[in-house]
Amino acid sequence: VASVTSTGYPGSVPSGIPTWEQVARHYGRFIYTVAYRLAGNHDDAQDLVQEVLVRVQRGLATYRPGSMEGWLSRITTNAFLDEVRRRKRRPATSLPDEIDRLPVGTPSADEALALESVPDHVQDALRALPDEYRVAVVLCDIVGLSYYEIAESQEIPVGTVRSRIHRGRAMLRGALQ
Amino acid sequence: MSGWPTGTGPTGADTGHLDEALSAYLDGELDAHSAQLAYQHLSICGYCRAELDAMSVVRTTLRNAPPIEPPFGFIERTIRQRRRRPVAPVVAAVVGIAALWLLVALVLGGGPLRVVPPVDDIADAQAQLEPGQADEVERFDADAIQFQVTRRGDIPDAFRAPEALGPAEYDAGFQALNRDGWLAVYEYDGETVAVYQQLGEYEVGSLPGGGERFEIDGDPAWRSAVEGRNVVVVQRGGMTYTIVGDPDVEDLIDLAEDLPRREDPEGQSIGDRASEAVERFLDAFSFGG
Numbered sequence: 001v002a003s004v005t006s007t008g009y010p011g012s013v014p015s016g017i018p019t020w021e022q023v024a025r026h027y028g029r030f031i032y033t034v035a036y037r038l039a040g041n042h043d044d045a046q047d048l049v050q051e052v053l054v055r056v057q058r059g060l061a062t063y064r065p066g067s068m069e070g071w072l073s074r075i076t077t078n079a080f081l082d083e084v085r086r087r088k089r090r091p092a093t094s095l096p097d098e099i100d101r102l103p104v105g106t107p108s109a110d111e112a113l114a115l116e117s118v119p120d121h122v123q124d125a126l127r128a129l130p131d132e133y134r135v136a137v138v139l140c141d142i143v144g145l146s147y148y149e150i151a152e153s154q155e156i157p158v159g160t161v162r163s164r165i166h167r168g169r170a171m172l173r174g175a176l177q
Numbered sequence: 178m179s180g181w182p183t184g185t186g187p188t189g190a191d192t193g194h195l196d197e198a199l200s201a202y203l204d205g206e207l208d209a210h211s212a213q214l215a216y217q218h219l220s221i222c223g224y225c226r227a228e229l230d231a232m233s234v235v236r237t238t239l240r241n242a243p244p245i246e247p248p249f250g251f252i253e254r255t256i257r258q259r260r261r262r263p264v265a266p267v268v269a270a271v272v273g274i275a276a277l278w279l280l281v282a283l284v285l286g287g288g289p290l291r292v293v294p295p296v297d298d299i300a301d302a303q304a305q306l307e308p309g310q311a312d313e314v315e316r317f318d319a320d321a322i323q324f325q326v327t328r329r330g331d332i333p334d335a336f337r338a339p340e341a342l343g344p345a346e347y348d349a350g351f352q353a354l355n356r357d358g359w360l361a362v363y364e365y366d367g368e369t370v371a372v373y374q375q376l377g378e379y380e381v382g383s384l385p386g387g388g389e390r391f392e393i394d395g396d397p398a399w400r401s402a403v404e405g406r407n408v409v410v411v412q413r414g415g416m417t418y419t420i421v422g423d424p425d426v427e428d429l430i431d432l433a434e435d436l437p438r439r440e441d442p443e444g445q446s447i448g449d450r451a452s453e454a455v456e457r458f459l460d461a462f463s464f465g466g
Binding site: 140 | 204234235238245
């Protein structure tokens with residue numbers, strides 16, 4: 001789990017309240033990993049990361065020094081679940097035409113093919129989980145949050161967290177063993 | 178079995194096995210007493226031991242999964258493109274129209290431009306940013322004024338909070354621009370203050386109740402009130418600043434003292450002044466290339 005939180009970018013992790021650009025650079029890989037594990041593919045992960053960075057930019061003034069990974073995980077999962085709800089409401093439409101959504105250059109066809117063709121049985125297994133179970137499992141086993149932290153970030157009881165993690169892992173057994 | 182950690186299966190019925198408590202046991206999320214009971218049960222229940230092993234494999238596999246690398250250059254591209262887009266397109270269009278309108282009005286219009294501060298709109302905008310709720314404010318359209326959220330660290334220099342609010346001590350703010358000026362609303366120390374800037378001279382008597390005239394640092398100023406909020410207008414360097422806020426009027430005057438004094442060198446033509454104003458608008462909103 002610790003390897004996910006290492007950023008892979010040069011320079012020290014900013015102390016105090018960083019700028020959103022520092023967050024993007026230092027925690028970009030972390031956000032992307034969580035987004036990819038939740039969203040299930042690189043296209044949606046990129047959309048999700050952009051939305052997360054918009055929310056980081058807007059919300060940074062309220063961030064208080066503490067667990068940046070926990071804060072970013074919360075933003076990422078909330079953005080993911082918001083998008084899930086939006087798609088359920090409007091299943092026939094594409095991504096919302098948000099004014100803040102940027103047409104960031106998408107990877108080339110070869111690049112996309114290369115990204116998607118990397119065998120990833122973990123991702124395949126996670127993709128099959130119901131969204132709520134996937135969020136709980138990702139926050140616990142990919143991000144490394146405690147049950148209490150997950151309960152707080154998702155605003156659900158700890159007992160619900162425990163149940164979702166256990167049932168999610170149980171559903172993954174066949175694919176991961 | 179009394180004292181069971183949870184002992185309920187997916188249906189909620191007591192199964193006699195650890196079930197959900199297995200994952201909590203693996204994750205160290207049971208309290209000491211429950212963990213001890215689970216340990217004792219595992220020592221006598223082969224079914225739960227097998228379940229524990231299976232869950233442990235899943236957990237370890239997930240936790241050993243490597244981080245996912247974003248596509249090459251994705252993060253940097255996202256940063257660059259967000260940096261280039263400080264305002265929404267609709268605001269951008271309004272800014273462009275405002276700049277051109279000002280240029281035409283000043284170059285062709287001849288005499289000094291008179292402006293009427295839209296105090297009701299400014300007060301509405303100020304009321305939109307409740308202290309501590311800056312996160313919930315996104316953007317809104319109050320009649321003619323388009324608003325754009327701005328965060329500390331992302332405010333163009335031209336719209337930095339006045340020094341009276343303290344150096345970078347405001348928590349959040351947003352800026353806006355309508356046909357003839359720009360607006361910034363700042364949150365500071367539990368209060369919100371709106372500052373509206375227009376290019377031109379104040380149309381005397383246009384404040385609610387006409388306004389009481391006084392001076393701030395030698396500049397003509399007027400004070401009034403709207404919807405229970407104090408209003409201070411100061412005319413400085415060809416600009417009219419209108420400040421609306423909850424604090425005492427004396428606090429607003431302190432704030433007004435720190436508003437920028439625009440350089441207005443002798444001999445500068447109206448056209449030069451208009452061009453400079455347009456440039457400043459364009460620079461502030463990153464349209465200058």
